[in-house]
Amino acid sequence: MPASDDPLARERAHLASSRAALRAMREDVEALDIKDVTANWVNAVVLGRQIEDRIKALADLSHTPLFFGRLDYLHTTQEGQRFYIGRRHVHDAGGDPMVIDWRAPVSQPYYQASKKDPQDVGLRRRFGYTGGELTAYEDEHLSDPEELERTSRLLQAEIERPRVGPMRDIVATIQPEQDGIVRSDLSGTVCVQGGPGTGKTAVGLHRVAYLLYAHRERLARTGTLVIGPNRSFLHYIEQVLPALGELEVKQATVDDLVGGQVEVRGTDEAATAVLKGDARMAELLRRAVRSHVALPKESLMVVRGSRRWRVPAYELEEIVQELTDRDIRYGAAREALPQRIAHAVLVRMEQAGEAPDDRVQNAVARNTAVKAVVKECWPPVEPAKLVLRLLSDAEFLAEHAEGLFTEDEQKLLRWAKPARSVKTAKWSAADAVLVDEAQDLVERTHSLGHVVLDEAQDLSPMQYRAVGRRCTTGSATILGDLAQGTTPWATTSWAEALGHLGKPEAVVEELTAGFRVPREVIAYASRLLPHMSPGLAAVESVRENPGSLEIRHTDTLDRDVVAACAEALAHEGSIGLIAADARIAPLAEALTAAGLTYLSPGEETTAESRLTLVPASLAKGLEYDYVVLDEPAAVVDGEPDERTGLRRLYVALTRAVSGLTMLHSAPVPPQLEQV
Numbered sequence: 001m002p003a004s005d006d007p008l009a010r011e012r013a014h015l016a017s018s019r020a021a022l023r024a025m026r027e028d029v030e031a032l033d034i035k036d037v038t039a040n041w042v043n044a045v046v047l048g049r050q051i052e053d054r055i056k057a058l059a060d061l062s063h064t065p066l067f068f069g070r071l072d073y074l075h076t077t078q079e080g081q082r083f084y085i086g087r088r089h090v091h092d093a094g095g096d097p098m099v100i101d102w103r104a105p106v107s108q109p110y111y112q113a114s115k116k117d118p119q120d121v122g123l124r125r126r127f128g129y130t131g132g133e134l135t136a137y138e139d140e141h142l143s144d145p146e147e148l149e150r151t152s153r154l155l156q157a158e159i160e161r162p163r164v165g166p167m168r169d170i171v172a173t174i175q176p177e178q179d180g181i182v183r184s185d186l187s188g189t190v191c192v193q194g195g196p197g198t199g200k201t202a203v204g205l206h207r208v209a210y211l212l213y214a215h216r217e218r219l220a221r222t223g224t225l226v227i228g229p230n231r232s233f234l235h236y237i238e239q240v241l242p243a244l245g246e247l248e249v250k251q252a253t254v255d256d257l258v259g260g261q262v263e264v265r266g267t268d269e270a271a272t273a274v275l276k277g278d279a280r281m282a283e284l285l286r287r288a289v290r291s292h293v294a295l296p297k298e299s300l301m302v303v304r305g306s307r308r309w310r311v312p313a314y315e316l317e318e319i320v321q322e323l324t325d326r327d328i329r330y331g332a333a334r335e336a337l338p339q340r341i342a343h344a345v346l347v348r349m350e351q352a353g354e355a356p357d358d359r360v361q362n363a364v365a366r367n368t369a370v371k372a373v374v375k376e377c378w379p380p381v382e383p384a385k386l387v388l389r390l391l392s393d394a395e396f397l398a399e400h401a402e403g404l405f406t407e408d409e410q411k412l413l414r415w416a417k418p419a420r421s422v423k424t425a426k427w428s429a430a431d432a433v434l435v436d437e438a439q440d441l442v443e444r445t446h447s448l449g450h451v452v453l454d455e456a457q458d459l460s461p462m463q464y465r466a467v468g469r470r471c472t473t474g475s476a477t478i479l480g481d482l483a484q485g486t487t488p489w490a491t492t493s494w495a496e497a498l499g500h501l502g503k504p505e506a507v508v509e510e511l512t513a514g515f516r517v518p519r520e521v522i523a524y525a526s527r528l529l530p531h532m533s534p535g536l537a538a539v540e541s542v543r544e545n546p547g548s549l550e551i552r553h554t555d556t557l558d559r560d561v562v563a564a565c566a567e568a569l570a571h572e573g574s575i576g577l578i579a580a581d582a583r584i585a586p587l588a589e590a591l592t593a594a595g596l597t598y599l600s601p602g603e604e605t606t607a608e609s610r611l612t613l614v615p616a617s618l619a620k621g622l623e624y625d626y627v628v629l630d631e632p633a634a635v636v637d638g639e640p641d642e643r644t645g646l647r648r649l650y651v652a653l654t655r656a657v658s659g660l661t662m663l664h665s666a667p668v669p670p671q672l673e674q675v
């Protein structure tokens with residue numbers, strides 16, 4: 001068959017010319033000479049960096065196909081009729097598109113069109129690649145009533161592909177219900193509830209990429225942030241956005257966000273941490289900050305030259321009262337106060353026939369007598385010092401906690417040993433959140449354009465508030481699973497959480513199709529659901545490969561766990577050995593003794609180094625091709641209460657992509673028995 005008649009050959013030719021076009025685009029950028037256009041050194045550096053980023057974004061990565069799909073519309077539109085869909089836009093020398101960005105509106109039917117609703121699509125073609133080579137394609141004629149609907153083999157192969165290394169993007173296979181969330185508008189906050197492996201993280205990251213495409217300038221100005229539960233999780237996901245060409249998105253944990261003011265060196269008992277995370281703390285802090293405002297006792301006398309101007313105490317009182325009533329930050333009101341007082345002085349000057357201008361008003365505002373009034377009525381408040389006092393000084397706490405916290409609760413809140421200074425205090429993570437709240441009462445926190453919050457179910461109300469104030473003027477994507485909440489303050493209702501976040505109007509979407517965990521394994525793990533999160537639906541696995549689930553009883557646990565790891569290493573893909581935190585040290589020793597090298601979570605698995613030893617407390621959000629789960633009873637017992645223990649076990653049981661081997665010497669928790 002001549003190449004021109006062979007569709008695969010034609011597609012390969014299009015790939016080759018698209019690659020050449022991309023190379024040309026890159027060469028054009030590389031050839032840019034900025035000497036003539038940059039007037040100064042700063043501009044040159046900024047522009048130089050932008051060009052470097054652009055060159056990086058135009059790299060042709062051999063392992064990521066330039067396009068993964070094709071759409072042929074039934075009718076020609078202004079933009080054309082046939083489109084190749086890929087990770088980025090590529091055009092030829094004449095400016096005509098060779099590949100269309102997956103985020104462009106014309107690409108949307110690639111994800112959304114169906115036989116029921118073809119959206120003017122005649123043909124949808126998916127491409128299969130082997131090692132960077134285009135080797136297969138698969139067609140759907142959406143408008144052909146004769147053609148039967150069937151599951152795409154290429155899609156299935158992509159979902160079943162063994163995992164190794166960090167998280168990958170899913171642009172080629174985003175599902176319609178996921179696409180709806182990815183493309184939802186920047187103005188709205190979306191909350192996604194979904195069981196393990198339903199693609200919440202993937203959807204959140206692709207939503208950022210989409211929003212950056214659709215609102216590039218606005219978000220470049222305001223900024224975007226992805227919040228995850230810990231460093232190892234952030235490492236695991238950090239390559240997804242760069243692979244989609246987005247290099248500017250920041251990542252942080254909640255602790256990172258609030259950690260600027262104090263150094264966290266202490267911990268809290270669970271009951272204390274729960275209380276410190278309670279939304280009532282916000283009111284306590286508000287009262288404590290506002291308690292610094294005092295009404296003036298005496299009148300003010302401003303001397304300028306030979307004249308003296310007097311503002312009576314009742315008028316100063318009115319000014320202070322008016323600022324108290326207004327809903328502005330403590331610090332902003334403190335800055336406004338001298339000007340207000342100066343204004344009152346200026347009114348008197350005008351009444352006396354003078355014509356003072358702005359400079360006079362500014363000079364009066366800086367007058368020592370005015371400064372003294374400000375110091376007396378609106379003294380500066382240092383957030384960390386204020387929280388320190390609340391947690392150390394029983395009387396001060398009691399004064400502001402009245403009607404909010406009982407005496408017993410106040411006792412729980414107070415540090416056993418009062419701290420002397422901000423530097424030496426043993427701040428806990430929950431304390432840092434309080435300092436952040438107090439800081440915001442003094443000075444408004446900068447708001448970003450969009451924030452993605454992953455594993456949100458583990459946040460306390462005060463933590464939700466800390467995240468919420470970082471997107472007051474922007475929007476958010478909140479991702480979580482109520483069944484995976486393992487903190488003592490875990491979320492029980494999304495409506496409540498969204499209220500704390502300050503986005504009560506957000507829509508809650510649910511994802512139920514599972515892309516990670518094989519059917520048999522998810523069915524086994526879901527036996528726990530009625531015991532820990534009644535009412536939540538079990539995930540429906542879309543994987544065809546039933547996967548393997550093996551439960552082994554043993555009297556020589558360490559030895560057999562190591563053997564199971566060695567067995568798992570015979571398969572391709574990554575291996576996670578998950579165990580209760582207390583079991584990590586003995587297992588590490590056993591692995592080393594057996595000559596098996598292992599990584600810690602967050603370290604990248606590679607083809608050479610594929611085994612990770614994962615404490616159950618860090619397993620959330622991660623996935624491994626094969627999981628060996630050590631002693632489930634120890635995972636449950638590692639938590640302060642049974643429900644949290646079962647949830648921790650549920651997380652550990654749902655990390656596997658291809659197979660799970662569970663080994664136990666103690667009895668398996670009875671909740672896993674068949675009902």
Ligand SMILES: Nc1ncnc2c1ncn2[C@@H]1O[C@H](COP(=O)(O)OP(=O)(O)OP(=O)(O)O)[C@@H](O)[C@H]1O
Nearest residue numbers: 170173174175196197198199200201202515516621
């Ligand atoms: N549409 C899709 N096509 C292919 N793979 C997908 C798709 N959606 C999700 N996946 C894959 O499924 C796995 C689970 O996705 P992800 O980690 O986003 O789920 P999650 O809901 O955040 O899970 P968890 O609750 O355990 O944190 C990942 O490997 C992801 O790439």
